[in-house]
Amino acid sequence: MTGHVASVDLDQLLALARDIAVEAAQFAAAARRAGVEVAATKSTPTDVVTATDRDTEALIRERILAARPDDGILGEEDTARIGASGLTWVVDPIDGTVNFLYGLPSWAVSIAVVEGPADPTSWHALVGVVVNASTGEVFEASAGGGARVSGGGVPGAGAGAGAGPDAPQVLHVNTGVPLGRALVGTGFGYAAERRREQAEVLLGVLPRVRDVRRNGSAALEMCALASGRLDAFYERGLAPWDHAAGALILSEAGARVGGPRGGRADEELVVAAAPGLYEELVAALADAGEGV
Ligand code: IPD
Numbered sequence: 608m609t610g611h612v613a614s615v616d617l618d619q620l621l622a623l624a625r626d627i628a629v630e631a632a633q634f635a636a637a638a639r640r641a642g643v644e645v646a647a648t649k650s651t652p653t654d655v656v657t658a659t660d661r662d663t664e665a666l667i668r669e670r671i672l673a674a675r676p677d678d679g680i681l682g683e684e685d686t687a688r689i690g691a692s693g694l695t696w697v698v699d700p701i702d703g704t705v706n707f708l709y710g711l712p713s714w715a716v717s718i719a720v721v722e723g724p725a726d727p728t729s730w731h732a733l734v735g736v737v738v739n740a741s742t743g744e745v746f747e748a749s750a751g752g753g754a755r756v757s758g759g760g761v762p763g764a765g766a767g768a769g770a771g772p773d774a775p776q777v778l779h780v781n782t783g784v785p786l787g788r789a790l791v792g793t794g795f796g797y798a799a800e801r802r803r804e805q806a807e808v809l810l811g812v813l814p815r816v817r818d819v820r821r822n823g824s825a826a827l828e829m830c831a832l833a834s835g836r837l838d839a840f841y842e843r844g845l846a847p848w849d850h851a852a853g854a855l856i857l858s859e860a861g862a863r864v865g866g867p868r869g870g871r872a873d874e875e876l877v878v879a880a881a882p883g884l885y886e887e888l889v890a891a892l893a894d895a896g897e898g899v
């Protein structure tokens with residue numbers, strides 16, 4: 608797979624993003640083994656940041672700028688860097704920080720490179736990588752190049768089932784699943800009022816689906832959907848770095864990915880599922896009071 612968008616070789620860009628994300632995941636995992644504590648709180652007292660979130664983002668920025676000094680960077684833990692190349696790296700150094708803090712295995716490094724404005728409603732995602740540091744799985748996609756997972760070798764893991772630890776597997780979302788049999792991933796924000804609204808929507812959705820999962824990392828939930836381990840995903844209030852890589856991996860795995868009122872995924876809402884189920888879920892969300 609070789610593509611050229613904005614005069615960039617997508618294979619090379621993906622390889623760079625993969626190398627940086629894998630190094631960052633190993634760095635963060637080593638730091639976790641050495642110990643972890645809350646460094647500060649952000650939007651609310653439960654929205655925490657650890658020194659490792661910051662150190663990992665610093666490492667990622669250093670690696671990006673060493674290789675591509677003209678690119679912009681939009682990361683969770685530092686101020687945005689405006690680039691001159693037209694490309695922006697959208698970085699979540701640790702998605703699932705609360706899991707990271709508690710020693711739960713569901714956290715990931717998420718890195719995407721986008722072309723155009725640093726805004727999910729108008730950018731064009733070029734490559735995306737999500738690394739699950741606990742399983743070693745590397746989920747990745749490039750625009751028009753499909754989505755794959757490698758590493759991990761997790762038994763029974765959807766598209767990776769039966770594969771050796773390093774054999775890349777092409778990702779496909781599950782198709783033909785009706786809403787009533789859909790396993791749906793979702794998540795909740797950090798603000799109390801946002802959570803109240805999310806719980807109210809969930810009241811309407813939960814009786815209409817197989818069940819709901821919340822693993823604490825939107826990036827990994829989106830990769831789980833791309834791998835057939837979930838059938839659908841929605842969440843209100845995700846930041847661009849939470850869903851930039853996951854959304855590309857999902858659309859390359861055959862999902863429809865969208866946002867509020869028929870538009871693109873944004874900070875208000877992300878919805879994803881195979882076509883057909885997507886529309887059923889959107890209708891159920893609307894019935895439940897979600898602003899779709
Ligand atoms: C959070 C996770 C979580 C989602 C929250 C995000 P963070 O990101 O993705 O699953 O429900 O909305 O903020 O804070 O761990 O990087």
Ligand code: CA
Nearest residue numbers: 699702703849
């Ligand atoms: Ca995040």
